[in-house]
Amino acid sequence: MDILLHKLGVSVNHLAIIHHTLIKNYPDYKKENQNVEEIGLELFAKQLYAGGKLGRNVQRQMILADIFQYIFIGRGYFSATENRQNFNKFLELILRVANLLIMQENLSVDVKLRNIVMEELEKNIDNADFFEPGYDSIQDNFNALKHYNGWIVGNKGREFENIFDSLLPKRIGLAVELIVYAMLHLKQYGYVVPLLLNQRIIRGGNIPNETNSIDYLAPPDFLLFREKGQVFGVEVGSAKDDQNTRFSLVTSIPLFSVRLGDHRQPQPFRCGKCGKWITYSNFIIKGLISGSVSTDTDQIDADEFLSNGLTGIEENEIVFYGEGDDYDGNRRELRYHFLCVKNQDIVLNRLEGRTRHHTKGLILPVPFVKGLEILKED
Numbered sequence: 450m451d452i453l454l455h456k457l458g459v460s461v462n463h464l465a466i467i468h469h470t471l472i473k474n475y476p477d478y479k480k481e482n483q484n485v486e487e488i489g490l491e492l493f494a495k496q497l498y499a500g501g502k503l504g505r506n507v508q509r510q511m512i513l514a515d516i517f518q519y520i521f522i523g524r525g526y527f528s529a530t531e532n533r534q535n536f537n538k539f540l541e542l543i544l545r546v547a548n549l550l551i552m553q554e555n556l557s558v559d560v561k562l563r564n565i566v567m568e569e570l571e572k573n574i575d576n577a578d579f580f581e582p583g584y585d586s587i588q589d590n591f592n593a594l595k596h597y598n599g600w601i602v603g604n605k606g607r608e609f610e611n612i613f614d615s616l617l618p619k620r621i622g623l624a625v626e627l628i629v630y631a632m633l634h635l636k637q638y639g640y641v642v643p644l645l646l647n648q649r650i651i652r653g654g655n656i657p658n659e660t661n662s663i664d665y666l667a668p669p670d671f672l673l674f675r676e677k678g679q680v681f682g683v684e685v686g687s688a689k690d691d692q693n694t695r696f697s698l699v700t701s702i703p704l705f706s707v708r709l710g711d712h713r714q715p716q717p718f719r720c721g722k723c724g725k726w727i728t729y730s731n732f733i734i735k736g737l738i739s740g741s742v743s744t745d746t747d748q749i750d751a752d753e754f755l756s757n758g759l760t761g762i763e764e765n766e767i768v769f770y771g772e773g774d775d776y777d778g779n780r781r782e783l784r785y786h787f788l789c790v791k792n793q794d795i796v797l798n799r800l801e802g803r804t805r806h807h808t809k810g811l812i813l814p815v816p817f818v819k820g821l822e823i824l825k826e827d
C-alpha cells in the first residue's frame with residue numbers, strides 16, 4: 450500500500466509543478482489561470498479536501514474514501530487485465546486492503562492508537578486545511594475527542610461520532626464496497642462496471658433560467674452487463690429508495706441491493722470481547738481466489754484446528770461463534786476472536802464438549818455477499 454499512496458502523491462506533485470512553473474514563466478497561461486480562479490472554486494475545492502464533517506459540503510470521510518477508491522477502481526484494472534495471474538493478484542490486493550481499512554476502524558476502540566493518529570494528522574496537515582475555516586465546532590470537537598478515553602461504538606461516545614468519522618475514509622463502508630467489488634469478479638455474473646466514483650450522472654442541455662434544479666441521476670454502485678443485452682444495477686447496502694427508483698424508472702435498468710452478510714448480523718464482525726474487527730483470514734482470501742473456498746457460504750468450520758491444527762491457519766485468525774462473556778460482562782452469542790475468549794468458562798465448556806452443541810463453534814468468516822444468489826452466472 451505504501452508505494453501506491455506514494456505514487457499517487459507523486460502524480461499530484463507532478464501536476465502542481467507543471468502548473469506553478471507555467472504560471473511563473475508563461476504570461477498568457479497565468480492570465481487564463483486567473484480567469485479560472487475567478488469562476489470561484491471554494492465550493493469545488495471542498496470536494497477534494499474538507500476539514501471535518503459538517504453539513505452537505507464538509508464531508509472529509511467521503512472524499513478520502515473516493516480518493517482511496519480511485520487507486521483501485523480508477524487505475525487498478527490496467528494491471529488486472531494483463532493476465533490471469535495479475536487478475537488474481539488484483540483481487541487479493543483488494544481483499545487485503547479491505548482488511549487494512551477494517552483495521553483502521555479499530556481506532557474506535559483503541560484509544561492510544563487513536564490519539565497517536567490524531568496527533569500525527571494535526572501535526573502534519575496545515576491547520577487551515579485540517580479544520581475547515583468558519584466551522585469552529587470542528588476543532589473544539591477534535592480537541593474534546595483527544596481527551597476522551599472511551600470507545601466510539603453504538604451508543605458509546607456517540608457525541609464524537611462525527612469528528613471521528615471525518616478522520617477515516619468512510620469507516621467500514623469503503624471496505625464493504627471494495628469487498629463486494631472483488632466478490633462480483635469471483636463468479637461470472639457479467640461485466641462489472643463500478644460506478645462508485647460516479648455518484649452524479651448529469652443530463653445537461655439548454656435549461657431555461659427559471660429552472661434552478663439540475664437534472665441528474667444517482668446511479669447504483671455497480672452495473673452488470675450480461676449476456677443477451679441484460680443490464681442490472683447493484684446497490685451495496687439497503688437500497689436508497691427515492692434515488693434508486695428514479696434511476697430505474699429513467700433508465701429501465703432493474704436494480705437490486707446486496708449486502709455483506711446477513712441484515713441482522715452484517716459483516717464484517719466486531720469481536721464481542723475486545724471490540725476490534727475480525728478481519729478475513731489468509732486461508733479464506735487465498736481460498737476464495739483459488740476456488741477452494743465457496744463464495745456461497747458465510748463461514749467455514751474450523752473445529753479441526755483444536756485437534757489437528759489446520760495448515761495455513763494461525764490461532765489469531767480463528768473465530769469463536771457462540772455464547773461468551775462480552776466486553777460488558779454480558780453473556781451473548783457473538784463472534785469473538787478465539788484468543789479473546791478461549792479461557793472463559795462458558796467457552797471452555799463448549800470447546801471440551803460439555804454442552805448440547807454438536808460443534809465447538811470455531812469458524813473462519815467468509816465475506817458472503819447476500820443478494821447475489823438471485824443471479825445466475827452468465
Ligand SMILES: [Zn+2]
Pocket residue numbers: 720721722723724725785786789
Ligand atoms: Zn477480540
